[in-house]
Structure formats: C-alpha cells, structure tokens
Amino acid sequence: MKDMPLTVRRSIELLGLCLLGALLVLGQGIIMPVLMAFFVSIMLLPVYRFLRRKKVPEVLAILLPILLVAIFIAGIIWFFSSQISRLVADFPSIQKNVSIHLSSLSDWINQKTNFSTQEQVKFLKDQSNKMFTNAGAMASGAAVSLSSVFVFFGLMPIYIYLFLFYKNLLLRFVFIWFEPSQHKKVEEVMKETEVIIKSYLIGLVIQIAYITVLLGGILMLIGIKHALLIGVIFAILNLIPYVGALVGNLIGVLLTLTSSQEIGPIFIVLGVIALVQFLDNNILMPRIVGSKVRINAFAAILGVFIGGSLAGVSGMFLALPMIAVLKIIFDRADMFKQWGVLLGDERPQKSPMSFLRLRRKSDKVTQEIQAKDDIKPTKAKK
Structure with a gap:
C-alpha cells in the first residue's frame, strides 16, 4: 500500500471511515453490545486473573466477576427506583408547585407581550391535542426501545463470558493477522489499550x-x-x-x-x-x-455527537474509550500517524507554515512538542 499514490491512500482511508460509520449504523444492535462487553471484560480481567492465581476453576473465575457487575447494576437500579418512588409520593405537592410557577409565568408573559391568558390556554390545549395524537406512536417506540434495552443487557453477560473464555484464542488471531516484525508494536498496543480501558x-x-x-x-x-x-x-x-x-x-x-x-x-x-x-x-x-492518552476537546465533543447519531446513548458513552483506543493504534502505525495527531492535544506553539519540522510525521518531533511545546525552525533547502 505504501507504493500507492498519496491521493489513492487518502481516498481509501476516507472510504474506510465512511464504511465503518455505515457498518455502525446498520449493525448497531449487534456491534454495540459486543463493544460494551469487550470493554467490561477488559475491566474484569484483573479479578479473573486474581481468581485464577488462587486456583479457582476457569468457569467460576469468569462467572464471579460477571455476578459482581450484575449485583452492582442491580444496586444502582434499586437505589434509583427508591428515589423515584419518593418523587411519585410527592406528586400532589409537585402538581401544586407547577401550577404556581405556570401562573407566575403566565402573568409575566401578559406583562411583557400581548399574548393574553386565553390565548396561552388555547396554545397549550392545541399542543396537548397534538401530543395525545402522537401518543400511540410514542408508546410503541418506547416499547421497542425497552425491548432493545433488555436484549442489550441480556446479551452482554454472554458476550463477556465468551470474551474471557476465548481471550487466548482472540489474542492468537490478532497476532497471526500481522507480520512477525510488527508483533512488538501489536503487543504494546494491546497492553496500553488494556490500561486505558481499565482506568x-x-x-x-x-x-x-x-x-x-x-x-x-x-x-x-x-x-x-x-x-x-x-x-x-x-x-x-x-x-x-x-x-x-x-x-x-x-x-x-x-x-x-x-x-x-x-x-x-x-x-x-x-x-x-x-x-x-x-x-x-x-x-x-x-x-x-x-x-496517558490525551484527546483534544474538539475531537472528544465531535466524537460524542457522532457516536450518538450513529448508535444512540451507548455510542455517546463509548465514544471516548473508542477514540482513545484508535489514537493508540494510529500513533503506532506509520500509515495513520496523522490521524493520531488530529485526535491528540499535543498542540505546538509555533505554526507549521513557518516551522517546517512541524510538517513531519516523525516521533522525534512529536516528543519535542510534548516536552516543551516549542520547535526550532528548519531552514528550507535551496
């Protein structure tokens, strides 16, 4: 691929990004639970390794961490539901307070505009009718969303178990995918990815x-x-x-x-x-x-919105760890190093328009930027 013209390589990279986005949109129901399970399984690896060192059987060493996660999530749901029940119990006083605030708002609108109380009531009535007209569609959509949530969290424990059970097989697959000369970099990426996701x-x-x-x-x-x-x-x-x-x-x-x-x-x-x-x-x-992976605010915000548009709330939640993993990979691949620069926050204080060294991909220049955010200019060749 290095022998290809630069424009062809860049076109393939952009096409790959578009295909990846299309794949996430079309297969988010399958991909997002797998990604979430992958991240959670990495977080549970220390517990799994500890249990294995204590001679606990492998199946039990996998099931116990999953059970701990399930208990933790159940505790959050119980706490949240208990607080919601207290809120529901205060519904009469809430209704009274809302009426007082709406009355105050109506008086303020009357004073500042020509929008009378009768017109306000008519506006609210019209909006209520529209809302009730669409209530059936909203209810069906909520039912579909609720069922997808149950499927999401129902599949996750299975995926987590399989990731931990077949982790050595998956690692071997990754190493076989690359040439032996690249195995050192692959190992570094794996170790750093594990540290980033766990932390x-x-x-x-x-x-x-x-x-x-x-x-x-x-x-x-x-x-x-x-x-x-x-x-x-x-x-x-x-x-x-x-x-x-x-x-x-x-x-x-x-x-x-x-x-x-x-x-x-x-x-x-x-x-x-x-x-x-x-x-x-x-x-x-x-x-x-x-x-250790620093992502600039622009890439983080844009990634959250793109993740949300592609895969909903789960995409927004997983956006930052996914960007962090991508940056680790990009920083170690000569072909994609420029994408790692785009995601990072190693911001040079000088402009690449005047300091020619800043136009290079070399690791030495990146290290100098990280060290002191300053670069000595390189004289252009005559």
Missing part, C-alpha cells in the same frame, strides 16, 4: 459513587428536596461526556423547580453542581483515571 471504566464507576455522595450529600445538608435523586441522575448522565452534564443540570433545575415554590433553590442547586463539576474535572477524575 477509564473503573474511574467512571468511582465517579458515579463520589458524585452521588458529594452532590447529593451537599444538597441534602442545604435542605434541597430530592437531593439524592438529583445526585444519582447527574452522576449517571455525567457518564456521557459534555452532553450528559448539560442534561443533568437541566433535570436538576426541573426537579428543584417542581419541589419548591421559590426560585432561590434553583441557583443553589446550579452553584453546587458547578462546584462538584469543578472538583470532578480538575482534581478528582484526573487523579483517578490518570490516562
């Missing part, structure tokens, strides 16, 4: 726990109603990079608004969420994950 996923589990405790605990001490529910919703949504935090803020505001007749608690909730986010992003999460 990322285990860090997310710890992140759910401390955000729920920290955010929910502070709001509870202040006296905000449904504090733990706000904490657990924000912690779970925060797993989706960038977008999840925005939606979590919105839900926190709505829950506070429906639980209080005043506006002040909303600003308290937003302030506490901002404080917890600052601690999470700048102090806690970097120390917990400590990832």
Whole structure:
C-alpha cells in the first residue's frame, strides 16, 4: 500500500471511515453490545486473573466477576427506583408547585407581550391535542426501545463470558493477522489499550459513587428536596461526556423547580453542581483515571455527537474509550500517524507554515512538542 499514490491512500482511508460509520449504523444492535462487553471484560480481567492465581476453576473465575457487575447494576437500579418512588409520593405537592410557577409565568408573559391568558390556554390545549395524537406512536417506540434495552443487557453477560473464555484464542488471531516484525508494536498496543480501558471504566464507576455522595450529600445538608435523586441522575448522565452534564443540570433545575415554590433553590442547586463539576474535572477524575492518552476537546465533543447519531446513548458513552483506543493504534502505525495527531492535544506553539519540522510525521518531533511545546525552525533547502 505504501507504493500507492498519496491521493489513492487518502481516498481509501476516507472510504474506510465512511464504511465503518455505515457498518455502525446498520449493525448497531449487534456491534454495540459486543463493544460494551469487550470493554467490561477488559475491566474484569484483573479479578479473573486474581481468581485464577488462587486456583479457582476457569468457569467460576469468569462467572464471579460477571455476578459482581450484575449485583452492582442491580444496586444502582434499586437505589434509583427508591428515589423515584419518593418523587411519585410527592406528586400532589409537585402538581401544586407547577401550577404556581405556570401562573407566575403566565402573568409575566401578559406583562411583557400581548399574548393574553386565553390565548396561552388555547396554545397549550392545541399542543396537548397534538401530543395525545402522537401518543400511540410514542408508546410503541418506547416499547421497542425497552425491548432493545433488555436484549442489550441480556446479551452482554454472554458476550463477556465468551470474551474471557476465548481471550487466548482472540489474542492468537490478532497476532497471526500481522507480520512477525510488527508483533512488538501489536503487543504494546494491546497492553496500553488494556490500561486505558481499565482506568477509564473503573474511574467512571468511582465517579458515579463520589458524585452521588458529594452532590447529593451537599444538597441534602442545604435542605434541597430530592437531593439524592438529583445526585444519582447527574452522576449517571455525567457518564456521557459534555452532553450528559448539560442534561443533568437541566433535570436538576426541573426537579428543584417542581419541589419548591421559590426560585432561590434553583441557583443553589446550579452553584453546587458547578462546584462538584469543578472538583470532578480538575482534581478528582484526573487523579483517578490518570490516562496517558490525551484527546483534544474538539475531537472528544465531535466524537460524542457522532457516536450518538450513529448508535444512540451507548455510542455517546463509548465514544471516548473508542477514540482513545484508535489514537493508540494510529500513533503506532506509520500509515495513520496523522490521524493520531488530529485526535491528540499535543498542540505546538509555533505554526507549521513557518516551522517546517512541524510538517513531519516523525516521533522525534512529536516528543519535542510534548516536552516543551516549542520547535526550532528548519531552514528550507535551496
């Protein structure tokens, strides 16, 4: 492939990206559970290896970690459902608070515009009729989504078991795929991928726990109603990079608004969420994950949105670990090194328009950028 013209190689790369995206769209029901199971099985590898060192039978050493994951997920679901039941129990007071807020909003609209109360009521009635007209389609869509969720989580334990059971077979397949001269790089990619995925996923589990405790605990001490529910919703949504935090803020505001007749608690909730986010992003999460693969914000945000459009919520959640794995592969393949540069955050302080060395693919230039973000210019040949 190195003998091909540059334009042909670039065309093949872009065509491969398009085919990969089409494959994800068409086969997301099959691919996403497999990818999720692959990442979770890597996270469970240390437990599996520990049990095998203790002479535990292989089948039992695989089933026990899967059982621990199932218990953990069941605990989250139980906690979440208990908080939802408390919210439902407060429905009469929520209905009363919503009526007060809607009345205040209606008065404000009357003062600022010529939109009368009767026109507002007519508008709401029309929108309600449209909503009920589409209720059947929405209900059927929700039923399909719910069934796909059950299929997703029903297949995952099977895939995790098979990944752990056949891991040596899969590793042999990967090594046979490459020439012996490339096996050293393949081994480095595998080891670094395992470290990145384990640190990322285990860090997310710890992140759910401390955000729920920290955010929910502070709001509870202040006296905000449904504090733990706000904490657990924000912690779970925060797993989706960038977008999840925005939606979590919105839900926190709505829950506070429906639980209080005043506006002040909303600003308290937003302030506490901002404080917890600052601690999470700048102090806690970097120390917990400590990832060596640094992805720039532009690639991360774009990857989250592309993952969401291709494969829904699961695609948004898996976007960052997938980009991290791709960057590891790209950095070690001479053919795709430019894609690794595009995903990384090794940002040179000088422009490649003036500093010719920055136009090169060499590892030495990349290391110099990482070391001091400065490059000495290279004189152009006459």
